[in-house]
Amino acid sequence: MKKLILSLLAGMAVAFSVTGVRASEGGIPWDRFPVSRVTDMAALQNGAKLFVNYCLNCHSAAFMRYNRLRDIGLTEEQIKNNLMFATEKVGETMKVAMDAKQAKDWFGATPPDLTVIARSRASSGMGTGADYLYTYLRTYYRDETKATGWNNLAFPNVGMPNPLWELQGQRAAKYVEEKDPHDASKTHHVFAGFEQLTPGTMTQQEYDAAVADLVAFLQWMGEPEQNTRVRLGVWVLIFLAFFTLIAWRLNAAYWKDVK
Template structure:
């Protein structure tokens, strides 16, 4: 019994210790750059939405990124007929499970659900999408240093190129892609930025409202404190 209690008490510490070995690169913050978010939306719809949906978001929310409804319809509306429909994939979950062994997850909240002590969800996604490498032992031919034995193939490999693990178990580029390393990192940062935005489109307004409330409280305190002193000055 004593050993069991000791194991239970040490379990959280061991879990933290094992999680601490994961190094995540800091994702660039592009939330204030609508052009970058538009580019991220384009990358997601062209490369990711074949398998992953954003069922908690609707196409018309993309107008909040500075796009007109006509631009969304002409360039981004591929899996629905109306701009007010959710951003779902065309394939049925049952069919995806038959093809891939498991239905690819919806990514509406992935940037929030992947947050951990090692870093934010944006950091996890940014590192993950830059950490694929060739592995002939895997069914898809790809593996990932952040998500070992992942079932997802590297859909952006033409842009990044093909990485391999060297003898020191470090990633190195074996076959260059169509983009330079810096350009690929920028593409991934924009894609991750879009996923962060779509997980909480109202985040910017919420933060602005929070600063406004704090400012109001400061002004209220500046007025209320002198009133309090004046009211209680004759009370001993």
């Protein structure tokens, strides 16, 4: 038993050290996405609105149909009147009107489909795909050395400009020089925060909440049945616990007279 415990502790130490290495290699640590948003219908509806207004111009969600949005509490009329800009049929998929060849010519690459983007950005020791997206959409800053005029802390040298800059405003990244703790002759540029250049239409708190809603929708879109799956799983665990109690008492009653 002692050897088993020591082995487990050693394994945990190795896991934590690997996680730390990956975090340092991958840039800034990812912020934690507020997962409660995925079960909040109002948040999902707002996320859907943000998605069709700011993402669906260039990115498609070709594996999601508009009528599936009824699962987050929207009526067919609400979907048609507020969310459908590229088609007239509510049963159509969420495709973008932009031609793929033109998009590649303009951006250098075809913008990826976002149906399962939150799931494709799976955990790499730094967090979940939702954590990455939540961090990514909140760490854009102006960088005139780039062709688009934008850069990103979570995705350095990103090719896409900030799609939500009107909401967040324009910011600059501030860096300070710090000496290398292992070599006093070397210094490093260390991120020291953002400087607001122009205001957005939202405060920082409102913008963070809006991004959380958008990421919640992207998370939901990758697996629309996840909330049902979680609720069903809870009931299954409750049933198994109850059945285990009954089986334990039946077993005790069956063997009580056996010596």
